[in-house]
Amino acid sequence: MRRDIFQAIADPSRRAIIALIAMQAMTPNAIAEHFDTSRQAVSKHLKILTECELITNQQVGREIYYRLEIDKMKEIDQWLEQFKKIWETKFEQLDNLLQTIQKKENEK
Amino acid sequence: MRRDIFQAIADPSRRAIIALIAMQAMTPNAIAEHFDTSRQAVSKHLKILTECELITNQQVGREIYYRLEIDKMKEIDQWLEQFKKIWETKFEQLDNLLQTIQKKENEK
DNA sequence: TAAATATGAAACTAATTGGTTGCAAATGTA
DNA sequence: TACATTTGCAACCAATTAGTTTCATATTTA
Numbered sequence: 001m002r003r004d005i006f007q008a009i010a011d012p013s014r015r016a017i018i019a020l021i022a023m024q025a026m027t028p029n030a031i032a033e034h035f036d037t038s039r040q041a042v043s044k045h046l047k048i049l050t051e052c053e054l055i056t057n058q059q060v061g062r063e064i065y066y067r068l069e070i071d072k073m074k075e076i077d078q079w080l081e082q083f084k085k086i087w088e089t090k091f092e093q094l095d096n097l098l099q100t101i102q103k104k105e106n107e108k
Numbered sequence: 109m110r111r112d113i114f115q116a117i118a119d120p121s122r123r124a125i126i127a128l129i130a131m132q133a134m135t136p137n138a139i140a141e142h143f144d145t146s147r148q149a150v151s152k153h154l155k156i157l158t159e160c161e162l163i164t165n166q167q168v169g170r171e172i173y174y175r176l177e178i179d180k181m182k183e184i185d186q187w188l189e190q191f192k193k194i195w196e197t198k199f200e201q202l203d204n205l206l207q208t209i210q211k212k213e214n215e216k
Numbered sequence: 217t218a219a220a221t222a223t224g225a226a227a228c229t230a231a232t233t234g235g236t237t238g239c240a241a242a243t244g245t246a
Numbered sequence: 247t248a249c250a251t252t253t254g255c256a257a258c259c260a261a262t263t264a265g266t267t268t269c270a271t272a273t274t275t276a
Contacts, residue, residue, distance in 0.1 A: 149236080171243095
């Protein structure tokens with residue numbers, strides 16, 4: 001089961017968990033209190049998030065604290081880079097459809 | 109079937125399609141040539157991307173050109189904003205687990 | 217030591233996913 | 247008009263997903 005950061009954030013519950021533990025580490029029980037689902041369901045989400053290294057955990061007594069690995073979140077931003085180049089320059093104002101058709105015409 | 113931008117980019121094929129048409133609009137046939145899968149599979153991906161408004165299309169004769177709606181991509185960036193605040197400030201250097209435990213101690 | 221608490225894992229299920237093949241509709245071309 | 251091209255849609259299928267319930271293990275507490 002290959003885990004992927006984009007697949008991990010596809011689920012709304014997982015995005016909510018990520019946002020929840022972003023500022024401070026939390027235990028599975030504490031996280032589950034914020035949702036309607038069972039603790040076990042949260043636990044499965046935490047497992048998936050751990051597998052793709054978006055979160056890590058640390059045991060303290062019988063509690064296990066989960067925290068966000070903020071550096072991993074940067075990978076999403078890195079993927080967006082290629083599109084930022086498009087929307088940050090004024091390139092977006094050109095009609096790429098017209099470009100495509102014109103190019104095709106020129107090839108004839 | 110609720111379509112969501114995060115669910116849309118979860119699939120690697122769809123991310124590839126997005127990157128492919130980012131600079132210039134393309135027809136389903138042209139897009140499919142870049143992949144191993146069938147034209148119909150590409151068509152289904154285009155449908156999903158259209159449903160969440162990440163792409164739009166325009167018919168020219170019997171061809172249909174699909175283009176990226178770059179503004180919609182910004183929504184991913186907007187979601188990332190909350191985490192950028194964390195990684196851009198040096199807040200990340202604080203150990204949030206220690207914070208949490210200390211806070212808990214203080215509450216006793 | 218016994219009971220309570222915190223957690224993960226396994227087994228099961230209904231719904232969704234991503235792919236396929238086959239077909240119909242619309243448009244362009246000979 | 248007849249035929250080729252471009253496309254979307256429906257039906258089907260195997261794999262995956264997100265949830266549940268049940269159970270086992272480890273740690274703290276009475």
